[in-house]
Amino acid sequence: MSRDGGRVTHEPAPSDDPAADGWALRADGLTFAYAGGKPTFKDISLGVRPREIVALLGGSGCGKSTLLRVLAGLQPPSAGSMQFLDQPLTEPSPRSALVFQQASLLPWLNVTSNVGFGLDFARQPKIARTEHTRRVQDAIDAVGLSGSEKRYPAALSGGMAQRVALARALARQPELLFADEPFSALDAITRAEMQTLLVDVVHRWHTAVLLVTHDIDEAILVADRIVLMGGRPGAIVREWQVDLPRPRFADGAAVAALRLDILAALQGQRTTATMTTESTI
Numbered sequence: 455m456s457r458d459g460g461r462v463t464h465e466p467a468p469s470d471d472p473a474a475d476g477w478a479l480r481a482d483g484l485t486f487a488y489a490g491g492k493p494t495f496k497d498i499s500l501g502v503r504p505r506e507i508v509a510l511l512g513g514s515g516c517g518k519s520t521l522l523r524v525l526a527g528l529q530p531p532s533a534g535s536m537q538f539l540d541q542p543l544t545e546p547s548p549r550s551a552l553v554f555q556q557a558s559l560l561p562w563l564n565v566t567s568n569v570g571f572g573l574d575f576a577r578q579p580k581i582a583r584t585e586h587t588r589r590v591q592d593a594i595d596a597v598g599l600s601g602s603e604k605r606y607p608a609a610l611s612g613g614m615a616q617r618v619a620l621a622r623a624l625a626r627q628p629e630l631l632f633a634d635e636p637f638s639a640l641d642a643i644t645r646a647e648m649q650t651l652l653v654d655v656v657h658r659w660h661t662a663v664l665l666v667t668h669d670i671d672e673a674i675l676v677a678d679r680i681v682l683m684g685g686r687p688g689a690i691v692r693e694w695q696v697d698l699p700r701p702r703f704a705d706g707a708a709v710a711a712l713r714l715d716i717l718a719a720l721q722g723q724r725t726t727a728t729m730t731t732e733s734t735i
């Protein structure tokens with residue numbers, strides 16, 4: 455392991471895991487513009503390996519959420535191609551799942567029904583009732599909500615609600631979890647708990663993650679690889695393979711070095727963006 459833990463690479467490091475040979479998700483030359491506007495991001499190529507946790511980091515408004523929605527198949531790109539599990543991606547896949555900043559639970563359904571909600575929708579693979587029940591309970595147990603199955607959303611704290619949202623995603627047994635700032639509305643302690651829980655459950659579920667965040671510490675704590683997005687239009691400007699052993703933050707000096715490197719790159723992006731803006735005024 456390199457001392458700074460932040461070896462700069464443009465491709466994920468080779469893995470010993472044979473399942474990690476290919477890509478879970480692969481995008482090439484992605485460009486996206488909202489109707490009638492300039493491109494939000496341009497010519498982005500990005501991959502996520504099976505079981506890999508990738509943090510997409512960047513300043514507010516640089517296009518992270520837009521890129522995540524395009525990669526999840528929710529919005530078609532203006533140009534470029536995407537493959538998910540070696541198939542062309544043109545719509546959301548039932549083998550991926552999403553978690554957002556708001557848990558978006560249905561208030562009239564209890565925890566069990568919220569977690570199971572949508573599992574039997576037409577687009578989802580057909581599963582037997584017993585399998586449905588087992589998956590829902592396994593997911594509830596995994597996020598530490600055993601005993602709260604009968605509670606309704608009004609009786610849940612913000613952290614518990616986000617655990618339900620995570621369980622709902624896990625019950626789909628996704629190959630890839632898309633998460634857009636899922637913990638940013640939580641207090642610091644609950645947030646730290648959820649970050650640790652996320653890593654724990656996706657490791658156990660063998661799920662890859664693409665996590666959008668603007669929190670450097672969250673990225674360092676959670677990710678195997680950090681991808682920095684910036685510029686106008688948005689582009690991938692730098693990547694760090696995070697080789698630090700887990701749990702992270704045990705090696706304070708290495709974390710601090712990586713943090714400073716990322717912060718400098720982020721601030722460099724901001725300066726460039728400001729100069730670009732000023733020069734066009």
Ligand SMILES: Nc1ncnc2c1ncn2[C@@H]1O[C@H](COP(=O)(O)OP(=O)(O)OP(=O)(O)O)[C@@H](O)[C@H]1O
Pocket residue numbers: 488494512513514515516517518519520521668
């Ligand atoms: N539906 C929309 N129509 C038009 N423009 C949009 C739309 N949604 C976002 N934008 C614009 O696209 C750009 C990128 O927005 P996006 O939400 O992807 O950024 P972000 O990096 O996720 O920001 P934040 O960190 O604040 O969540 C912004 O300039 C935003 O105003």
Ligand SMILES: [Mg+2]
Pocket residue numbers: 518519520
């Ligand atoms: Mg966003």
